[in-house]
Amino acid sequence: MAVMKKGFYTEGAEGIQVAEQRMKDAGLKPGATSELFDWWVAGGTLRAELAMSAEPARRTIGMTLRQLVDLYLALAGEFGSPVGLSAFQLSPAETARLFSSYDEDYHISRFFHFAESEGVQFSINGFPATHVSIDPEINSIL
Numbered sequence: 001m002a003v004m005k006k007g008f009y010t011e012g013a014e015g016i017q018v019a020e021q022r023m024k025d026a027g028l029k030p031g032a033t034s035e036l037f038d039w040w041v042a043g044g045t046l047r048a049e050l051a052m053s054a055e056p057a058r059r060t061i062g063m064t065l066r067q068l069v070d071l072y073l074a075l076a077g078e079f080g081s082p083v084g085l086s087a088f089q090l091s092p093a094e095t096a097r098l099f100s101s102y103d104e105d106y107h108i109s110r111f112f113h114f115a116e117s118e119g120v121q122f123s124i125n126g127f128p129a130t131h132v133s134i135d136p137e138i139n140s141i142l
């Protein structure tokens with residue numbers, strides 16, 4: 001079941017139904033759950049089956065930058081405070097894809113600071129990370 005917490009989205013059955021409808025609207029046939037997850041979060045089959053789009057790749061992930069920043073602030077209390085990546089309550093694959101996607105965009109990544117310390121370790125663009133902090137200047141691009 002999808003859960004909305006203060007406007008934040010977490011993956012669940014209702015989220016899959018939304019993704020299936022988006023796939024149908026895009027002219028794609030929804031497949032197995034793992035294929036659906038890949039299409040919805042990573043845009044894998046979307047890129048393979050649809051013509052190139054001017055829409056940035058970061059739009060294919062499950063959380064907008066605004067939602068991510070709002071969730072970060074809810075967890076951290078203030079900009080600049082490190083938050084464990086596991087605190088975002090995403091699966092390991094979702095965590096890696098979400099943060100790697102934003103980390104690939106220079107205009108966004110300059111505000112993100114990943115650290116490795118105690119905690120659950122994730123691979124963000126091939127680098128180990130356990131925590132993230134975000135600079136307040138990110139508001140300039142939101």
